Amino acid sequence: MTVLLEMENISKTFKRKHVLKNVTLDVPAGSIVGFVGDNGAGKSTTFKTILGLIKKDEGTVRLFGEEVHGQQPSMREQVGVVFDAINLPAELTIKQLNKVFVKMYSSWDQEGFDRLLETFHLPTDKKVKEFSRGMSMKLSVAVALSHNAKLLLLDEATGGLDPSSRKELLEELTRFVEENKGGILLSSHIMSDIEKIADHLVFIKDGEIILTEKREVIQNQYAIVEMNENDLSTVEPEHIVTSYKEKDAFVVLISDKRVVPDNVPVNELTLEDLSVFLARGEKK
Numbered sequence: 001m002t003v004l005l006e007m008e009n010i011s012k013t014f015k016r017k018h019v020l021k022n023v024t025l026d027v028p029a030g031s032i033v034g035f036v037g038d039n040g041a042g043k044s045t046t047f048k049t050i051l052g053l054i055k056k057d058e059g060t061v062r063l064f065g066e067e068v069h070g071q072q073p074s075m076r077e078q079v080g081v082v083f084d085a086i087n088l089p090a091e092l093t094i095k096q097l098n099k100v101f102v103k104m105y106s107s108w109d110q111e112g113f114d115r116l117l118e119t120f121h122l123p124t125d126k127k128v129k130e131f132s133r134g135m136s137m138k139l140s141v142a143v144a145l146s147h148n149a150k151l152l153l154l155d156e157a158t159g160g161l162d163p164s165s166r167k168e169l170l171e172e173l174t175r176f177v178e179e180n181k182g183g184i185l186l187s188s189h190i191m192s193d194i195e196k197i198a199d200h201l202v203f204i205k206d207g208e209i210i211l212t213e214k215r216e217v218i219q220n221q222y223a224i225v226e227m228n229e230n231d232l233s234t235v236e237p238e239h240i241v242t243s244y245k246e247k248d249a250f251v252v253l254i255s256d257k258r259v260v261p262d263n264v265p266v267n268e269l270t271l272e273d274l275s276v277f278l279a280r281g282e283k284k
């Protein structure tokens with residue numbers, strides 16, 4: 001299996017605040033990794049570290065098997081980036097910008113770009129500064145998908161979009177991964193989007209990765225259950241991911257619901273529940 005992005009033990013401190021603590025994560029080729037965490041958890045800092053936009057204190061970033069130090073020109077071609085803040089020249093129209101993209105990217109896919117403009121219903125004669133936030137996001141995604149990048153880094157790329165645009169965007173991302181064997185690291189607070197397309201999930205809390213798992217394993221095997229101390233003592237510690245105490249009971253994330261005692265009810269686990277739970281639960 002080819003791994004497109006490997007981050008190993010990345011740490012970063014801003015003014016004595018430890019914002020990334022030994023962050024380790026992979027994006028394999030042909031997969032979408034959902035990167036989930038509360039506001040301020042460290043997602044954007046992680047993206048910026050990968051791109052060399054901020055300097056890490058410790059750890060290693062490898063792109064396409066090679067260690068990277070800071071910004072490198074080859075990244076512009078091979079990594080498609082969409083950040084929350086729009087950074088395209090505001091005075092130009094898509095038609096004008098298109099001429100820039102053709103020169104900027106050696107493997108610019110004009111046909112693909114035209115198709116995406118149509119899919120995303122983007123006007124080509126309007127100045128970018130007159131675009132709504134959602135339109136600008138869609139344009140950024142269209143560009144990121146049109147220069148034959150192998151890896152996409154999407155920080156909150158679905159945030160400002162209406163439901164039908166989000167659906168179109170998610171379909172395009174799935175298509176990118178399937179057709180190009182590309183990989184995507186996608187942060188989002190919209191858990192239903194993550195649920196639809198992510199193969200792997202990485203949860204970050206206070207700068208620390210607290211859970212990395214395949215989506216289907218979480219959906220098929222994990223459970224959040226409420227149990228008393230007695231029942232909890234029957235569960236092998238290796239199956240307890242995290243827990244917290246609420247009044248007289250423990251709320252516990254279990255990695256294999258088959259080990260939950262029969263008298264304890266197990267409800268279906270949604271990623272939304274899991275995300276709320278992990279933001280609250282203590283580390284084991």
Ligand SMILES: Nc1ncnc2c1ncn2[C@@H]1O[C@H](COP(=O)(O)OP(=O)(O)OP(=O)(O)O)[C@@H](O)[C@H]1O
Nearest residue numbers: 014015017019037038039040041042043044045046
């Ligand atoms: N340039 C900076 N200087 C000082 N602190 C920073 C800087 N950039 C980020 N931080 C801090 O680092 C922490 C992580 O921020 P980051 O933007 O990575 O979070 P996030 O997970 O992307 O949040 P959100 O979901 O709100 O976008 C926060 O506490 C933030 O205040």
